[in-house]
Amino acid sequence: MSILSSDNLAALEQQGIELPSWAFGNSGTRFKVFGTPGTPRDPWEKIADAAQVNKYTALAPSVALHIPWDLVDSFSDLRKHAEDLGVTLGTINSNTFQDDDYKFGALTHEDAAIRQKAIDHHLACIDVMDATGSRDLKIWLAEGSNYPGQADLRGRQDRLQESLQQIYARLGDDQRLVLEYKFFEPAFYHTDVPDWGTSYAQVSSLGDKAMVCLDTGHHAPGTNIEFIVMQLLRLGKLGSFDFNSRFYADDDLIVGAADPFQLFRILFEVVRGGGLNNPDVAFMLDQCHNVEDKIPGQIRSVLNVQEMTARALIVDRDALTAAQKSGDVLAANAVFMDAFYTDVRPALAEWRESRGLAADPMKAYAESGYQQKIAADRVGGVQAGWGA
Numbered sequence: 001m002s003i004l005s006s007d008n009l010a011a012l013e014q015q016g017i018e019l020p021s022w023a024f025g026n027s028g029t030r031f032k033v034f035g036t037p038g039t040p041r042d043p044w045e046k047i048a049d050a051a052q053v054n055k056y057t058a059l060a061p062s063v064a065l066h067i068p069w070d071l072v073d074s075f076s077d078l079r080k081h082a083e084d085l086g087v088t089l090g091t092i093n094s095n096t097f098q099d100d101d102y103k104f105g106a107l108t109h110e111d112a113a114i115r116q117k118a119i120d121h122h123l124a125c126i127d128v129m130d131a132t133g134s135r136d137l138k139i140w141l142a143e144g145s146n147y148p149g150q151a152d153l154r155g156r157q158d159r160l161q162e163s164l165q166q167i168y169a170r171l172g173d174d175q176r177l178v179l180e181y182k183f184f185e186p187a188f189y190h191t192d193v194p195d196w197g198t199s200y201a202q203v204s205s206l207g208d209k210a211m212v213c214l215d216t217g218h219h220a221p222g223t224n225i226e227f228i229v230m231q232l233l234r235l236g237k238l239g240s241f242d243f244n245s246r247f248y249a250d251d252d253l254i255v256g257a258a259d260p261f262q263l264f265r266i267l268f269e270v271v272r273g274g275g276l277n278n279p280d281v282a283f284m285l286d287q288c289h290n291v292e293d294k295i296p297g298q299i300r301s302v303l304n305v306q307e308m309t310a311r312a313l314i315v316d317r318d319a320l321t322a323a324q325k326s327g328d329v330l331a332a333n334a335v336f337m338d339a340f341y342t343d344v345r346p347a348l349a350e351w352r353e354s355r356g357l358a359a360d361p362m363k364a365y366a367e368s369g370y371q372q373k374i375a376a377d378r379v380g381g382v383q384a385g386w387g388a
């Protein structure tokens with residue numbers, strides 16, 4: 001008998017993880033961007049590659065776009081292209097971090113004309129959402145200051161709220177805004193949305209269609225991220241995840257690579273808090289593949305999330321509750337760790353085969369010849385990068 005119950009399998013079957021279009025482009029550090037043969041040259045090819053991840057895993061039914069990196073003449077054509085390949089277009093990410101006008105802020109800028117330009121960009125993103133059928137507008141702001149005294153911290157919060165109100169007012173009935181926080185970078189002294197509390201305060205005063213986005217790489221080292229997950233679920237304000245992993249800063253490495261135990265702890269709080277397969281909580285990846293091939297990098301990522309979800313699902317919750325209630329510290333911890341140490345991979349492989357999928361999606365992709373084909377076909381032209 002499988003270690004995964006039929007209820008567990010039913011939950012896993014529903015799981016969907018959104019892929020970031022930019023994970024398929026070239027990326028790097030400020031020192032060097034290494035190109036990879038076969039890298040997509042445009043958004044159409046990024047979506048074709050994302051569809052491969054879904055083909056081998058049945059886990060990645062949608063693709064997030066970044067505007068203007070993924071600007072095309074017709075978003076309805078792009079939507080049709082995605083749907084023909086068996087995926088949908090998901091979250092639209094705005095970008096106010098690559099324009100000289102935003103050197104000292106965008107939605108928080110002292111100059112009303114620059115604030116308006118940034119607001120208009122978000123309104124244009126909502127137009128894109130109307131065409132793509134996307135539900136969520138994801139806002140991450142690269143705003144802040146480098147030196148104490150440089151900026152009026154309070155004034156910037158007030159301007160941020162006013163700007164967000166104007167964007168919020170343009171959302172359709174079925175659309176949402178998710179506000180992503182990050183405690184540093186590119187500004188190093190303060191950022192305007194540094195933590196979940198600030199994001200929560202800003203979105204709470206907007207209304208029900210505004211939620212918090214939690215990027216796992218955006219916290220100070222040692223932060224108890226699963227506590228934040230618990231709290232946001234408890235408050236009904238966890239709108240989405242940007243999953244990735246990190247050793248030092250915002251490394252954007254493959255989710256579960258740096259700290260599998262942390263991913264397990266996060267997913268346990270998701271499961272316990274009713275966040276799994278909850279339409280209000282979007283699971284997304286936000287990663288870059290600087291030195292590894294991108295499609296298998298994304299396949300590995302969604303499989304890591306699936307494996308840790310399976311382990312979180314098999315925690316013996318009754319035994320855990322009993323141990324917690326009786327104050328049996330070691331028994332409670334043992335129940336938790338038993339699930340974490342359980343290798344669910346053979347059971348998942350068997351289950352995949354029973355659904356007509358390859359037992360080992362990494363191997364199936366490697367043997368498919370797709371990587372060689374794109375490397376041969378996509379010569380010439382400009383490879384898409386993280387910022388193009």
Ligand code: LRH
Nearest residue numbers: 093140180215242250286
């Ligand atoms: C910022 C961030 C945000 C951006 C993405 C490219 O660090 O996590 O989500 O949109 O990276």
Ligand code: MN
Nearest residue numbers: 180215242286
């Ligand atoms: Mn992110």
Ligand code: MN
Nearest residue numbers: 215217218250
């Ligand atoms: Mn980030």
